[in-house]
Amino acid sequence: MEPILQFENVSRSFHKGRTVIPVLQDVNLSVNPLEFLCLVGESGCGKTTSGKILSGLLKPSSGRVLFKGQDVSTLRGDDYRGYRRSLQIIHQDPYASLNPTHTIYNTLSYPLFRHNLVRNRTQARERVAELLTQVDLTPAADIIDKYPHQLSGGQRQRVSIARALTTNPSVLIADEAVSMVDVSIRIGLLHMLMNMRTNLGVTIVFITHDLALAKYFAWDGRIAVMYLGRIVEIGSTPDVIGDPQHPYTRVLLSAIPEADPEKTRSKQHIQLRSEDIPALTDLPPGCAFHPRCPWFVPGLCDVHVPALARVPGAISDADVACIPLTEGVPLALHTP
Amino acid sequence: MTDIILQVQNVSIIYRSPRGDVRATNNVSLTLRKGETIALIGESGSGKTTLSLSFIRMLPNSARVTQGTILYTRDGVTRNVLELSDDEIRRFRWSDCAMVFQGAQNAFNPVLKIRNQFADTAAAHGYRDKAWVKKRTLDLFKLVRLDPQRVFDAYPHELSGGMRQRTLLALGVMLDPQVVILDEPTTALDILTQRAIIDVLKAMQQALHFSIIFISHDLALAAEMADRVATMYAGEIVEEGPVDEMFYRPLHPYTLGLIRSIPKLNHEQDHLVSIPGEPPNLITPPSGCKFHPRCQFATEKCRVDPPTLVEYEPGHLAACWHTDKVIEARPAAVVQG
Numbered sequence: 240m241e242p243i244l245q246f247e248n249v250s251r252s253f254h255k256g257r258t259v260i261p262v263l264q265d266v267n268l269s270v271n272p273l274e275f276l277c278l279v280g281e282s283g284c285g286k287t288t289s290g291k292i293l294s295g296l297l298k299p300s301s302g303r304v305l306f307k308g309q310d311v312s313t314l315r316g317d318d319y320r321g322y323r324r325s326l327q328i329i330h331q332d333p334y335a336s337l338n339p340t341h342t343i344y345n346t347l348s349y350p351l352f353r354h355n356l357v358r359n360r361t362q363a364r365e366r367v368a369e370l371l372t373q374v375d376l377t378p379a380a381d382i383i384d385k386y387p388h389q390l391s392g393g394q395r396q397r398v399s400i401a402r403a404l405t406t407n408p409s410v411l412i413a414d415e416a417v418s419m420v421d422v423s424i425r426i427g428l429l430h431m432l433m434n435m436r437t438n439l440g441v442t443i444v445f446i447t448h449d450l451a452l453a454k455y456f457a458w459d460g461r462i463a464v465m466y467l468g469r470i471v472e473i474g475s476t477p478d479v480i481g482d483p484q485h486p487y488t489r490v491l492l493s494a495i496p497e498a499d500p501e502k503t504r505s506k507q508h509i510q511l512r513s514e515d516i517p518a519l520t521d522l523p524p525g526c527a528f529h530p531r532c533p534w535f536v537p538g539l540c541d542v543h544v545p546a547l548a549r550v551p552g553a554i555s556d557a558d559v560a561c562i563p564l565t566e567g568v569p570l571a572l573h574t575p
Numbered sequence: 576m577t578d579i580i581l582q583v584q585n586v587s588i589i590y591r592s593p594r595g596d597v598r599a600t601n602n603v604s605l606t607l608r609k610g611e612t613i614a615l616i617g618e619s620g621s622g623k624t625t626l627s628l629s630f631i632r633m634l635p636n637s638a639r640v641t642q643g644t645i646l647y648t649r650d651g652v653t654r655n656v657l658e659l660s661d662d663e664i665r666r667f668r669w670s671d672c673a674m675v676f677q678g679a680q681n682a683f684n685p686v687l688k689i690r691n692q693f694a695d696t697a698a699a700h701g702y703r704d705k706a707w708v709k710k711r712t713l714d715l716f717k718l719v720r721l722d723p724q725r726v727f728d729a730y731p732h733e734l735s736g737g738m739r740q741r742t743l744l745a746l747g748v749m750l751d752p753q754v755v756i757l758d759e760p761t762t763a764l765d766i767l768t769q770r771a772i773i774d775v776l777k778a779m780q781q782a783l784h785f786s787i788i789f790i791s792h793d794l795a796l797a798a799e800m801a802d803r804v805a806t807m808y809a810g811e812i813v814e815e816g817p818v819d820e821m822f823y824r825p826l827h828p829y830t831l832g833l834i835r836s837i838p839k840l841n842h843e844q845d846h847l848v849s850i851p852g853e854p855p856n857l858i859t860p861p862s863g864c865k866f867h868p869r870c871q872f873a874t875e876k877c878r879v880d881p882p883t884l885v886e887y888e889p890g891h892l893a894a895c896w897h898t899d900k901v902i903e904a905r906p907a908a909v910v911q912g
Contacts, residue, residue, distance in 0.1 A: 281765035281766055281767065282765055391853050391854075393853055394853075421618040421619055421792070421854065422618060422792055422794070422833060422836060422837070423618055423829075423832060423833060423836060423849070423850040423854070423869075424849065424850070424853065425836065425849075426836040426847045426848070426849035427849035427850075427851070429849075430849060448765070448766070449838075450766075450840060451795075451837075451838040451839060451840045452838050454838060454840065454845070455838035455845050455847060458844045458845075477842065477844075480840065480842065481842035490767065491766055491767070492840065494766050494767055494769070494770035495766055495770075495795070495840060496769075496770075496773065496793075496795040496796050496798065496799040496800075497795050497798065497799075497839060497840055498794040498795040498797075498798050498822065498834065498837040498839065499798060499822065499839065500798045500799070500818045500819050500822050500823075501819070502841075503795065503798050503799040504799065508770060508774075511767065514737065514767065514768070514771055515735065516735070516765075516767075
């Protein structure tokens with residue numbers, strides 16, 4: 240099966256004065272059609288930048304992005320427009336991402352006119368009403384002429400999702416799309432997104448810092464764990480969550496409190512060697528996790544940059560960027 | 576009982592707004608004992624922050640406490656916080672009851688060294704012995720696992736978010752308060768930083784024996800930190816009980832709904848159910864039980880008659896006419912999710 244989206248050695252850096260900040264380094268990733276793929280990691284790991292590059296909002300500093308096998312930087316004219324139409328992003332903050340001076344109709348009809356998906360106002364209103372119904376904002380007639388401030392946070396986020404659907408995309412990038420809404424309505428939104436695969440045939444790349452949410456969303460998909468600009472582990476969700484391989488994934492999973500009192504109280508927390516996260520402008524040599532890694536192997540981890548590979552003998556299908564693991568060097572836990 | 580530190584009785588708070596009075600907190604009662612940790616959970620707008628601001632009388636001018644008492648006991652003396660004079664309340668804050676606000680890691684004065692901010696706080700409360708203040712500060716830094724000398728002479732921008740949060744916790748307990756209120760203590764912190772803060776908080780509580788009231792929408796944090804949990808909905812406590820009871824044997828449909836909508840990190844697929852509808856408008860709240868428009872068990876009685884908190888098990892209270900149906904639904908929470 241040909242991937243619908245692909246990263247080939249994608250790097251991206253930002254400049255701040257004379258300092259170069261390498262936000263993404265040498266990322267390889269493929270998104271399969273109708274797959275749910277989660278990018279997880281802490282702030283500064285590059286997940287949002289990856290999402291922006293995937294959705295075409297940012298260009299990589301080096302490397303290629305392929306859409307249905309074609310390098311997107313070579314697309315021109317109708318091909319380029321088709322590619323941009325096919326990828327849409329849902330932003331995190333529904334208070335910031337909707338223009339407060341535009342009605343919901345205006346917000347949702349611009350892309351329809353821009354991409355010639357409707358011919359006139361009547362058609363546009365019909366299509367907007369249909370989109371609102373699709374995101375369970377019913378009756379649509381009550382919502383269509385409102386301004387964002389007249390809606391609740393959950394309703395606004397539904398409008399954001401409806402906007403992403405205006406161009407009939409084949410891939411949605413959801414960047415922390417449910418993080419800002421209240422717990423009680425979060426799962427409803429998530430279910431709606433999940434149903435879009437069946438109903439509309441969309442592939443979803445879900446970006447989140449919440450591993451439990453990622454697990455729920457992409458149970459039949461994959462999770463990619465990122466750390467300081469690189470993917471450190473990527474594999475099918477049950478394997479990554481149930482049998483984590485990379486030291487960073489293991490530490491993360493051991494650190495998260497769980498909504499189960501007995502379980503969370505008896506959880507064994509793996510201690511890091513250092514709590515300080517290195518700055519992106521001053522990354523350690525070799526594996527970026529080595530100064531904090533409880534299984535650090537001197538002379539190996541601090542010298543060579545690890546590449547993603549299967550762990551020999553492991554049941555997990557994950558690819559892991561950890562030299563001791565992939566080369567079969569025995570690990571010993573450093574106790575602080 | 577002699578170990579009760581804070582007893583909140585029937586507190587109601589309204590905010591005046593151009594569109595009408597917002598009943599942010601309605602007839603709330605809560606008891607905090609020595610060394611205990613209570614978690615207030617609920618959605619934004621449920622009244623958690625308003626309620627805890629009233630404990631230290633830090634409510635904004637538009638708010639008014641319309642009824643109730645907040646009794647605080649120290650060394651056998653009980654006083655009503657709402658009746659303290661301005662001078663007394665100034666001393667009460669920080670020395671008796673400290674609050675660490677949401678996102679407060681950004682609350683340090685950027686042009687003052689950390690040492691000066693600690694000295695200022697101590698001086699404002701009458702602690703003028705500089706040697707004592709310095710020793711206390713350094714001891715607390717050790718307790719929160721910071722490098723004492725480095726942080727003491729640092730400016731806030733030289734510290735990471737997690738270090739600032741820990742510095743702030745140290746500042747919060749500097750004057751040995753009996754009660755520490757934490758508003759979303761780990762929100763906006765990364766997973767590993769959050770873990771460090773949780774561990775530090777537990778160590779501090781063990782060493783200093785203060786009680787904690789913490790406000791969070793994060794049920795997992797409540798599960799790990801709290802001895803007791805109180806669920807707030809639309810300005811009311813709808814259920815309160817020991818943490819295990821609340822998570823394993825909830826009595827209120829809203830608590831049950833929250834628990835059923837939280838994904839877990841176990842190795843099986845979760846089956847989650849969302850709570851229908853949206854949180855209510857507090858200017859014109861629903862009649863009867865405020866949760867009834869979203870409740871799967873609601874009957875005519877719920878639409879008309881507001882339920883009050885009833886003790887069903889020792890220390891486990893719920894305000895619901897249909898706890899029997901919630902109890903029936905509990906196994907279903909596991910089976911059909």
